Amino acid sequence: MTASPKVDNGVSSGHATATDATSLHREKESMSNSANRVRDGAEQFTFQAEVNRLMDILINSLYSNKDIFLRELISNAADALDKIRFLSLTDKSILGEGDAANLEIKLWLDSESKTLYIRDRGIGMTKDDLIKNLGTIAKSGTSAFLESMQKGGDMNLIGQFGVGFYSVYLVADYVEVISKHNDDKQYIWASTADGSFTISEDTENEDLGRGTLIKIQLKEEAQEYATEAKLKELVQHYSEFINFPIYLQSEKEVEVPVEEETEEAKETEEAKETEDAEEADEDKDEEGAEDDEEEAKEEVEKPKATRKEKRKDWELLNDNKAIWLRKPSEVTEEEYQKFYKAVSKDYTDALSYSHFRAEGDVEFRTILYIPSFSPFDFYDKYYEKAQNGLKLYVRRVFISDDMKELIPRYLSFVKGIVDSDTLPLNVSREMLQQEAALKTIKKKLVRKVLDMIRKMSETEVKCKAMEEKGETEDKPSEKDCGQYGKFWEQFGRAVKLGIIEDSTNRNRLAKLLRFTTSKSGDKLTTLDEYIGRMKEGQKSIYYLAGTSKEEVANSPFLEQLLRKDYEVIFFTDVLDEYVMGHLMDYDDKKFSNASKEDLKLADKDEVEKKKDKEVKEEFKDLTKWWKKVVDDTKLQAVKVSNRLSTTPCVVVTGKYGNSANMERIMRAQAFSRPGSSFTPTQRTLEINPRHPLIAALKDKLAAATEDTVDETVVATARLLYETALLESGFVPDDAKAFSQRMYSVLRAPLGIDSLEVEPEEEGAAAEEEEAKPEVEAEEAEAKDEL
Numbered sequence: 075m076t077a078s079p080k081v082d083n084g085v086s087s088g089h090a091t092a093t094d095a096t097s098l099h100r101e102k103e104s105m106s107n108s109a110n111r112v113r114d115g116a117e118q119f120t121f122q123a124e125v126n127r128l129m130d131i132l133i134n135s136l137y138s139n140k141d142i143f144l145r146e147l148i149s150n151a152a153d154a155l156d157k158i159r160f161l162s163l164t165d166k167s168i169l170g171e172g173d174a175a176n177l178e179i180k181l182w183l184d185s186e187s188k189t190l191y192i193r194d195r196g197i198g199m200t201k202d203d204l205i206k207n208l209g210t211i212a213k214s215g216t217s218a219f220l221e222s223m224q225k226g227g228d229m230n231l232i233g234q235f236g237v238g239f240y241s242v243y244l245v246a247d248y249v250e251v252i253s254k255h256n257d258d259k260q261y262i263w264a265s266t267a268d269g270s271f272t273i274s275e276d277t278e279n280e281d282l283g284r285g286t287l288i289k290i291q292l293k294e295e296a297q298e299y300a301t302e303a304k305l306k307e308l309v310q311h312y313s314e315f316i317n318f319p320i321y322l323q324s325e326k327e328v329e330v331p332v333e334e335e336t337e338e339a340k341e342t343e344e345a346k347e348t349e350d351a352e353e354a355d356e357d358k359d360e361e362g363a364e365d366d367e368e369e370a371k372e373e374v375e376k377p378k379a380t381r382k383e384k385r386k387d388w389e390l391l392n393d394n395k396a397i398w399l400r401k402p403s404e405v406t407e408e409e410y411q412k413f414y415k416a417v418s419k420d421y422t423d424a425l426s427y428s429h430f431r432a433e434g435d436v437e438f439r440t441i442l443y444i445p446s447f448s449p450f451d452f453y454d455k456y457y458e459k460a461q462n463g464l465k466l467y468v469r470r471v472f473i474s475d476d477m478k479e480l481i482p483r484y485l486s487f488v489k490g491i492v493d494s495d496t497l498p499l500n501v502s503r504e505m506l507q508q509e510a511a512l513k514t515i516k517k518k519l520v521r522k523v524l525d526m527i528r529k530m531s532e533t534e535v536k537c538k539a540m541e542e543k544g545e546t547e548d549k550p551s552e553k554d555c556g557q558y559g560k561f562w563e564q565f566g567r568a569v570k571l572g573i574i575e576d577s578t579n580r581n582r583l584a585k586l587l588r589f590t591t592s593k594s595g596d597k598l599t600t601l602d603e604y605i606g607r608m609k610e611g612q613k614s615i616y617y618l619a620g621t622s623k624e625e626v627a628n629s630p631f632l633e634q635l636l637r638k639d640y641e642v643i644f645f646t647d648v649l650d651e652y653v654m655g656h657l658m659d660y661d662d663k664k665f666s667n668a669s670k671e672d673l674k675l676a677d678k679d680e681v682e683k684k685k686d687k688e689v690k691e692e693f694k695d696l697t698k699w700w701k702k703v704v705d706d707t708k709l710q711a712v713k714v715s716n717r718l719s720t721t722p723c724v725v726v727t728g729k730y731g732n733s734a735n736m737e738r739i740m741r742a743q744a745f746s747r748p749g750s751s752f753t754p755t756q757r758t759l760e761i762n763p764r765h766p767l768i769a770a771l772k773d774k775l776a777a778a779t780e781d782t783v784d785e786t787v788v789a790t791a792r793l794l795y796e797t798a799l800l801e802s803g804f805v806p807d808d809a810k811a812f813s814q815r816m817y818s819v820l821r822a823p824l825g826i827d828s829l830e831v832e833p834e835e836e837g838a839a840a841e842e843e844e845a846k847p848e849v850e851a852e853e854a855e856a857k858d859e860l
Contacts, residue, residue, distance in 0.1 A: 154196025
């Protein structure tokens with residue numbers, strides 16, 4: 075095989091490219107002819123059996139994404155650079171001088187022959203290294219591993235140098251590896267992945283000095299990788315934070331000054347200069363020395379001619395620094411925000427961030443960010459797809475941004491990176507292996523994110539307390555004071571979803587809740603603040619859910635609670651009652667839904683208990699009768715209420731039943747899902763014994779016998795129940811019957827004897843029908859005349 079393209083050891087100056095035309099032509103000719111790929115004198119080897127089987131699996135089934143071949147090759151190059159850098163710590167002479175000391179990775183393309191070149195200045199490989207690293211897999215139990223892999227078992231071949239290299243055959247027909255180690259000559263390893271490879275001493279190519287050059291002849295179906303744009307995309311996606319600079323040779327059009335001119339152009343220019351000089355002499359005589367001086371100045375300032383020229387130059391692809399490797403004290407606020415925008419593609423600053431290093435069973439470094447705004451579809455498609463917030467790196471190599479195992483769904487809005495040097499991966503780096511390691515990382519990440527949110531919450535509470543007291547000394551900045559308000563506005567629902575889904579951190583999340591109450595006005599308050607304002611002897615945290623603050627504040631369920639100065643939490647978000655179904659207590663205080671029948675106020679003394687018992691006995695006959703006459707199978711009982719003050723009656727549900735608000739939500743969900751159904755819960759009618767309507771109804775019932783109860787009394791009882799259903803937030807099952815009873819009640823004050831509507835008179839209709847033929851005849855006659 076003839077000489078290959080010359081490797082440019084430095085950044086191009088723009089005049090000469092990294093390859094010369096003659097050697098490039100020979101290289102194309104040689105690499106296009108598979109019959110000539112075996113060099114004279116080259117030693118031929120057979121791949122280890124396990125390698126043959128491994129390559130078959132890698133190429134045909136294991137790697138699901140061909141793009142990763144470049145990630146693997148760059149990772150191997152970075153490993154080689156790491157090794158030589160480590161050795162140079164004790165012996166600087168190993169690096170050499172000049173370009174050899176530049177630890178970098180370079181990529182370039184020959185677009186005509188569709189060949190990709192990857193060059194590093196790493197430790198390089200000896201002949202034995204080439205045979206061992208690229209021809210065998212030196213690991214005990216490899217056969218067992220391959221058997222397991224073929225059967226779909228656990229794929230764990232971690233840390234084996236060269237394994238990722240074979241992914242190059244996903245896109246390559248033919249590969250050459252030219253390598254030079256300080257302790258050996260330069261050799262060429264070559265193979266078409268046909269079961270064998272050759273190794274020969276390199277007498278054709280430029281001396282690498284030290285390092286490795288990989289030549290990849292791309293397959294016809296992999297021509298997309300023969301473009302600068304695709305290579306740039308892959309490097310910036312997978313290898314953006316590799317420790318060493320990665321350069322791509324790219325062609326750009328630049329403006330250059332015209333340096334060489336033709337003879338004809340020179341003669342023309344000289345003639346023009348002579349003519350200009352004669353004119354200048356004449357002008358000088360006429361206008362004086364001052365004008366001549368001005369012309370000379372204009373001549374000096376005359377712009378030089380330029381032309382466009384295509385030049386190749388090296389473009390740095392990974393200029394974003396891995397700031398997570400530095401100590402937090404060494405990173406500025408500006409650097410953190412710049413890095414956030416780089417990894418998140420967001421244009422706004424992050425609301426908060428956390429930078430830390432975790433040690434123990436699994437070591438990793440991470441920077442976590444809370445964005446200022448939630449993704450536009452975060453809640454709409456919450457259960458349909460996982461947000462890609464965290465990026466996983468292993469030794470600065472990108473692995474995945476779809477890691478559901480790293481962060482729970484309710485915190486998937488968090489952005490940032492997680493980088494581990496010890497995390498075990500399978501051969502393709504596409505699947506994490508040890509679930510225990512993931513659980514450890516996830517636990518620490520969740521704890522750090524919740525700590526970030528907690529600190530913002532505590533700062534807000536501190537600011538509010540200082541503002542109420544009029545204190546200004548040591549008060550946090552206005553920006554810090556407003557952080558949690560912005561967070562709650564964007565991610566408050568995520569906190570609620572966390573309470574539903576994350577039982578381990580439920581109490582931590584409960585401290586982060588914000589809501590309005592009957593005493594907080596328009597300001598949001600916390601559970602701790604609510605408990606701090608509780609009345610003496612109060613054992614429950616009272617709340618009521620509805621569609622709006624106004625609806626909840628005016629609900630009949632709260633009459634006695636508000637009259638006795640109990641604070642009630644107003645829940646108006648659709649998630650709130652779901653949250654309360656999981657958050658049973660807080661700080662040893664039980665939650666109590668004001669719309670449930672088990673509502674308990676402060677303990678009553680013996681006198682009050684005796685009075686309540688007497689009232690229940692007094693209305694016993696009415697409650698029994700009312701239950702019978704109401705035609706509703708869902709009405710479980712009628713009871714005397716202790717929650718009403720001005721309203722005649724309300725409908726409540728059992729302790730474990732669905733409230734009216736929850737029924738409304740579930741009914742809407744049932745209608746929106748084909749095939750789903752909804753079953754209403756059992757209800758209880760609570761009556762107010764002090765209300766005139768209830769007292770009058772009791773008296774009417776007492777004055778009549780069971781067989782002579784006026785139908786009007788029965789209709790009134792039913793109408794009161796259905797009105798209570800509406801006021802309590804329920805929907806009457808028989809709207810027609812309800813409206814007919816309402817019309818009957820309205821009849822009496824209007825002096826209407828009957829609600830029957832008389833039918834239309836038949837005579838008028840008959841006359842109209844008789845006149846119809848005459849009209850039609852007149853219209854036909856008029857038409858004929860026209």
